[in-house]
Amino acid sequence: MSLAFHITDVSLGHGDETVVRGLDLDIRPGEVLVVVGASGCGKSTLLRSLAGLLPVRGGALLADGAPITGPSPDRALVFQDDALLPWRSARHNVELPLAIRRVPRGERRRLADHWLGQVGLADHGDRRPGKLSGGMRQRVQLARTLAGEPKAILMDEPFGALDAQTRAAMQRLLVDVLRTTPATVVFITHDVDEALYLGDRVAVLGPDGVRTLIDVPEPRDPATRGTPVVRAAREEILRSLT
Amino acid sequence: MTTTLAAPSREARAGAGPKRQRGRRVNRWLIRAASLLTALLVWQWLTATDATVWIRFDRLPTPVEVAGQLGLLLRDPLYYLDIAQSLVRILTGFVLAAVAGIAAGIAVARSRLLSDLLQPLFEVVRPIPAIALVPVAILLFPENEQGIVFITFTAAFFPILVSTRHAVRALPTVWEDAVRTMGGGRGRVLLSVVLPGALPGVFGGLSVGMGVAWICVISAEMISGDYGVGYRTWHAYTIVDYPAVLVGMITIGVLGFATAGAVELLGRKVVGDR
Numbered sequence A: 001m002s003l004a005f006h007i008t009d010v011s012l013g014h015g016d017e018t019v020v021r022g023l024d025l026d027i028r029p030g031e032v033l034v035v036v037g038a039s040g041c042g043k044s045t046l047l048r049s050l051a052g053l054l055p056v057r058g059g060a061l062l063a064d065g066a067p068i069t070g071p072s073p074d075r076a077l078v079f080q081d082d083a084l085l086p087w088r089s090a091r092h093n094v095e096l097p098l099a100i101r102r103v104p105r106g107e108r109r110r111l112a113d114h115w116l117g118q119v120g121l122a123d124h125g126d127r128r129p130g131k132l133s134g135g136m137r138q139r140v141q142l143a144r145t146l147a148g149e150p151k152a153i154l155m156d157e158p159f160g161a162l163d164a165q166t167r168a169a170m171q172r173l174l175v176d177v178l179r180t181t182p183a184t185v186v187f188i189t190h191d192v193d194e195a196l197y198l199g200d201r202v203a204v205l206g207p208d209g210v211r212t213l214i215d216v217p218e219p220r221d222p223a224t225r226g227t228p229v230v231r232a233a234r235e236e237i238l239r240s241l242t
Numbered sequence B: 001m002t003t004t005l006a007a008p009s010r011e012a013r014a015g016a017g018p019k020r021q022r023g024r025r026v027n028r029w030l031i032r033a034a035s036l037l038t039a040l041l042v043w044q045w046l047t048a049t050d051a052t053v054w055i056r057f058d059r060l061p062t063p064v065e066v067a068g069q070l071g072l073l074l075r076d077p078l079y080y081l082d083i084a085q086s087l088v089r090i091l092t093g094f095v096l097a098a099v100a101g102i103a104a105g106i107a108v109a110r111s112r113l114l115s116d117l118l119q120p121l122f123e124v125v126r127p128i129p130a131i132a133l134v135p136v137a138i139l140l141f142p143e144n145e146q147g148i149v150f151i152t153f154t155a156a157f158f159p160i161l162v163s164t165r166h167a168v169r170a171l172p173t174v175w176e177d178a179v180r181t182m183g184g185g186r187g188r189v190l191l192s193v194v195l196p197g198a199l200p201g202v203f204g205g206l207s208v209g210m211g212v213a214w215i216c217v218i219s220a221e222m223i224s225g226d227y228g229v230g231y232r233t234w235h236a237y238t239i240v241d242y243p244a245v246l247v248g249m250i251t252i253g254v255l256g257f258a259t260a261g262a263v264e265l266l267g268r269k270v271v272g273d274r
């Protein structure tokens, strides 16, 4: 139920332009791997390649040992914003992956309501995305992703457009929700504190692959915030970011 | 954290209840009716006084004369037959153009091969005014009726095609990416993303298409019809029956207004608020 990714000597890019070369990284099943890096260093490119939306330019990109050749419902992608279909209600959006998997209609609705409940939006199923706040929309997107029961969740700065307070609440919600799923998570962020709070490991990406790979001490335990070990990890990430 | 207030609706902002709201709506309809009535009064005044201010109103029929003619025609079954004939022609041509235009617009926007195959053809045919196709229509179709529908179809096809193509091209890729990473294939992307996403633009094209279709159905009838509002109007002109010509024009105006309104209404219903 959780995917392992094996990335060996991979080059990534768009068109003629190579963005990342010589990337080696193993993503363990069930872990939360956070990727940070300078803007434009290729984080989104990596995630799109893992999703199967963008072919790699060289090297081997394996999901559970099989080369990634295209998108699959096993590997769900969560976007920064505006990925919900605006003409569908929140519930109808969450039902979409279920409809694609040909879940019967009644069951679809029950599951959609279940997942909306999981993200605290049980009462907002009938609203269109345009009538929801940015934080609520991201929660609907999370519910939609979880409803597809993917083996891996690829998140591209999902809280990047939210204000600090909403963001902190979303981080707590994500930690809660991820406890109920075995999926492997690859999470991209610009926020080092977010990385240290959410991740089991944090990878710093550069043009020549992973610069630093850090094991987070006591992952997802708010009590460790500001302790010397976490501060040391934070310093190390910031150092390799510059 | 993320408690949101619903955006204040218009009446809440204006501090008015549903009653005031209804009052305002009635008001707007009054203004619209007054606009039409004023135009009629100005027309009556200009023609009744035989005003000649470089443009000459002395030979134009007055609204009263036209109304009299309209009263006569309203009792004439031929008048309704003409309207029915024109409506059948325009609706047939328009519906065919809508289906073909939407399909071709999506095909051209989504497939490079189809775009390369069809786009040059469309670009060459598009500048030709549909009414200039009358000779071709006469050669191609065994019956006059089919020729008129063909011309109407061609007229409405291109605005629908172009709007659909633009609307599909302008769709953000994120929706398609999302559906594909949920395991959706081409068909699912088309049905769940492309079609609903392009609908607002498509309806823009349908509105324009309906307008052009009227222009062309009337012109085609004037040239080669033996029934229809366009034919009847032209016929009235050849026998110098100006009040009947104006009744024909007003009939065209009202029919055009009604069909455009129908497309608009359907659009609002299908597209909804987003």
Ligand SMILES: Nc1ncnc2c1ncn2[C@@H]1O[C@H](COP(=O)(O)OP(=O)(O)OP(=O)(O)O)[C@@H](O)[C@H]1O
Pocket (backbone or CB within 6 Å): A014, A015, A017, A019, A037, A038, A039, A040, A041, A042, A043, A044, A045, A046
């Ligand atoms: N669709 C595209 N076509 C061509 N080049 C692209 C495309 N998307 C991104 N790039 C280029 O690839 C490089 C990496 O972009 P990418 O979006 O992966 O960066 P990123 O690390 O996600 O940046 P950010 O943190 O700002 O989101 C950039 O130089 C960008 O210009």
Ligand SMILES: [Mg+2]
Pocket (backbone or CB within 6 Å): A043, A044, A045, A156
């Ligand atoms: Mg990015």
